[in-house]
Amino acid sequence: MVKYKEQTVDDLQFHLVKGDLDTSQLQLLTTKMKQFSLGCIEASIIGASHSITLKMPDGEILHEVLACCDVTVEEGRIAHFGSLDEILASDMRFELFGSLEYKVLSEVVDFATAADRIASTKAAFSDKPNIALQYDFPGEGGYPPSQTYIKVYQNGDALEWQTIHTYSNDGKVVFSHTTITQKQGGRA
Numbered sequence: 001m002v003k004y005k006e007q008t009v010d011d012l013q014f015h016l017v018k019g020d021l022d023t024s025q026l027q028l029l030t031t032k033m034k035q036f037s038l039g040c041i042e043a044s045i046i047g048a049s050h051s052i053t054l055k056m057p058d059g060e061i062l063h064e065v066l067a068c069c070d071v072t073v074e075e076g077r078i079a080h081f082g083s084l085d086e087i088l089a090s091d092m093r094f095e096l097f098g099s100l101e102y103k104v105l106s107e108v109v110d111f112a113t114a115a116d117r118i119a120s121t122k123a124a125f126s127d128k129p130n131i132a133l134q135y136d137f138p139g140e141g142g143y144p145p146s147q148t149y150i151k152v153y154q155n156g157d158a159l160e161w162q163t164i165h166t167y168s169n170d171g172k173v174v175f176s177h178t179t180i181t182q183k184q185g186g187r188a
Contacts, residue, residue, distance in 0.1 A: 006169065007048065007068040007146075007167065008167055008169070008170040009108055009172040009174055010084075011069075012067070012083065012084040012165075013066075013067055013068070013069075013071070013081070013082070013083060014065075014066055014081065014083070014084060014087050014104075015063070015064070015065040015071050015081050016062070016063070016064055016079040016080040016102070017063040017073050017077050017078060017079065018061070018078075018079050018096065019074070019077045020074070020077070021053075021061075021063045021071075021073060021077070023051065023053075025071065025072060026048070026065070026071070027046050027048070028044045028045075028046055028051070029045050029046060029047060030045050030135055031043065031044040032132075032133055033131075034131050036130070036152075036154050036159050037157070038054065038056060038100070038182065040054070041053065041054055041055075041131065041152050041159070041161075043131045043133055043161065045135040045150060046065075047069075048067040048068040049065075049066045049067045050064075050066050050067075050150055050165070051063060051065045051067070052065075052150070052161055054159070054180065056097070062079075062097075062100075062102075062180075064104070064178060066084070066163070066165075066174075066176065079094060079096060080092070080094065084106065084108070087106045087176075088106055088107070088108065092104045092105070098183075099182060100180055100183065101180070101181045101182075101183055102178070102179075102180050103178070103179045103180075104179075105176065106175065106176040107175045107176075109173050109175070110171060110172065110173075111166065111167070111170075111172055111173055114166075114173040117173075117175070118166070118173065121149070121162065121175070124151075130151075130153040130154060131150065131161075132149075132150070132151050133148075133149065133151075134147065134148070134149050134150075135147065135148050139168060140169070141169065144168045146166050146167055146168050146169070147164070148163065148165050149162075149163060150162075150163050157182060158179050159179075159180045160177065160180075161177075161178050162177050163175070163176045
């Protein structure tokens with residue numbers, strides 16, 4: 001189990017990385033892998049949030065890391081980097097490797113009003129049991145444990161994942177939804 005560390009939604013940084021990434025810097029807490037139509041997914045809850053890696057059949061690798069820590073990446077491998085506020089304020093759509101369309105949507109809501117949405121999203125995680133992860137982080141100061149949930153699933157031709165990150169000490173919840181699709185005429 002990890003020790004309590006004060007983290008808030010404002011600490012979150014978004015990294016979209018092409019190619020190799022040294023994941024030893026991420027403190028992997030729980031990980032699952034599964035083969036999907038676009039490639040092999042490795043989903044991980046990390047000490048500072050989440051990491052999702054897509055390894056495509058042609059050898060291309062894509063990492064999505066949402067973390068309350070700095071991530072060291074080799075020069076030229078960053079497809080996008082920014083704060084969570086940048087994700088919330090923009091249309092996060094990218095063409096990657098000439099064949100993939102990547103889109104991520106995020107929303108931050110108050111913890112007090114998110115209970116029903118958390119419950120319904122968690123219940124939906126069991127509907128398509130491709131990859132489902134949950135981790136309870138230690139709480140402190142009378143706050144309940146913060147939690148992270150990840151669900152990865154195939155939705156027709158799209159590969160999708162949803163995450164929930166609760167920050168009980170901050171009174172906030174972050175919901176994210178990523179979709180990756182093969183462009184028409186793209187390679188597989």
